[in-house]
Amino acid sequence: MYRFTLAWGNPHIPCPGDRVLVSIDTPGSGIPAGIMALWKPGTGYAVFCQPLLPERKSRRWSLEAKARVRRANLRRRLDRKMPLFAASLYEAEIAARPAYFDGQ
Known part of the structure; x- marks a missing residue:
């Protein structure tokens, strides 16, 4: 499971609008079409990919x-x-x- 996010990625220029435009969780590793339709090169926004790890229950020591x-x-x-x-x-x-x- 992966989370793809279209967010502001230029640290040298202040963000002109919303910091995060869209975030989509997907089971595959390819960039979703919804994000690719919004992304334009040179705008300062970047596509970020974050793997989502399953939550594990913490084990307590006896x-x-x-x-x-x-x-x-x-x-x-x-x-x-x-x-x-x-x-x-x-x-x-x-x-x-x-x-x-x-x-x-």
Whole structure:
């Protein structure tokens, strides 16, 4: 699915009328005849093509997955910055914010 738009395309000159003249959604990839009938070369208007992607429902992370990733990131960060004290700091941080590291 594509959206073809005949809109003002010259950034150096102010638009003399409507910014968007016509917009047509079409399943094919060819420029619709309705837009080609209105378009004239040299007027400052241009044909724009935008692919329309299907809307996807956003997926939510489970509490277990959030907890696993948060704990792994904390472990990785501590091992990189303070490897000698990483184990004790890890336990202290988990005890200080248990709800966060349980995925809440």
